[in-house]
Amino acid sequence: MTEETAVLQSSLGPSLRRWRVLNRVKQQALAADLGVSQSRISRWESGVLEPDETDRRKITRLLRARPETVSDRALLELVSFASTPVHLVCDLTHRLLAASPKRTQNWHVPVAELMDKPLWRFASQSIREVEHTLDEKGWFEPLGPDIVYQTERAEFAELTIPQSRIRISRLALSDGRYARLVRDDTVAAE
Template sequence: MLSDGSILQSNLGSSLRRWRVLNRVKQQALARDLGVSQTKVSRWESGLAQPEGADLLKVLKLLRARPETAADRALLHLVEQAAAPVHLVCDLTHRLLAMSPARAREWHVPVSEFLNRPLWRFATDSIRSMECQLADRGWYEPSGPDIRYRTERAEFPEMTIPESWIRISRLPLSDGSFARLVREDPQDGRA
């Protein structure tokens, strides 16, 4: 989970609704599975309320990216074979799903140390700032745009984040969850 739950929760309702619609699950059935009322699910989806405590953990478990189909596994494979420094994370939890060999060379520990673990603790100030702006930039819309921003260099014992332009793309997975493709964008600095 993100260390800043407010960022995560501010867009949880729309993600929950999308998951439910894509998986053809009625609010009442989801409410029963989560052990809450249908009214509570409706309020979460509309943004009038946010899940908390055990309810939040259940919703996060439901919505986190699980690349399980052949198409999703092919996406992971493409990232793992990419020549450029790229990585793929769960859009909701920032858990690492896959990374390219070029990205792995920037990091100082084996890929296995990061897989299925959140990377949020390595976020630079500019990454955190951009995360707060995603909703305003249309990131969570059905066909949201790629987002491009500049990040500062950061040194961690586990990795180096180079000063660079970053481009992120939100990719839907087969189960209705989303992954985020993170890559350097060497273009000429246009925003």
Template sequence: MTRRQTALPPGPPKPYAAKNGTGSDGMTISGAGIRRMRLLRSMKQEHLAELLGVNQATISRWERDQLALSPEQVVKLERIFASPRHAAVDAALKRLVEDSVRPLHLICDRTHRLLSASRPRQAEWRAPLGAFLGRSLFSYASAEIAVAEQSLQERGWHAGRLSSLTLDTGANGNTLLPIAAGRVTWERIMLSDGSAGRLVTTIG
């Protein structure tokens, strides 16, 4: 008699690999493809990491085909790369900030990286704008600003339930980027890539 072979149970599903990830349209997502699409959108690895909720090292490993993507991460990546770009809108916003007669600046809401600043704001600083652009300004925060920042999650700021906040601040005692005692307003503004910016205006 011929012995019947018993079929083995299927093993666990394999994770999506960056070098063999399949998107919803059946297209393969490679590490080189991720890098190419990121560069076409003038996005830094750090920025893409912010949008995906991972760190910069993860993006780097994806692009070198050294780390697997989960199906959920593939979907998020597709949405980011498929979203229409409105760079002109962001550029116009930055020009409005730069041309404002009020002391204000625009930062990334999550990382506090400086995106733009008005001339009156730049006049307060003891270094040229280029020394701060792209850098986090949080290390210059006053004690009051740091406390307010810690309260944002509880207030629903990042969830979009609160889009404007006015607070009183003391001086930060820093000579390079001084903050004087007074009142400031934070306004949360969505940027064209889906991330949030924060407009910081001194009002008194």
């Protein structure tokens, strides 16, 4: 996985299927748009086949969160001015879309340096483990549940992830793409 396409294979197929169903796009039409066969779309969605790097980039461009409408920008503003530790990322690419001042208190660089960049490289071991179980926990279902988990403290030059209990929620943007709201469920004592 390159940083440019910081997308986990375990997320790609279910995300593609969910986007296609919600936008009422048939596999055949999507296949024509991407220049592949309908059976290839089916195998990607089921996880039987991984797209090559070129196809992965096409899919990522298609699915990456683009908060462009007034309501989407309002969500970014709410997160940016929240009084609690919270941030919003693209659900597929983990690109930072917004962060609250309480969240950025543990960051060692200005938020602008991380904005619109994947945060996956900063994932602690427990975050990585949870990410690989999202599909089995129903994350990609139409009314998928919030996921709550503990994360350990992780130190990076750019930021510190404090030990905490995290709640992630999957939010549909106006165009059917998804963002992930990441909140501290309870702030653990350090």
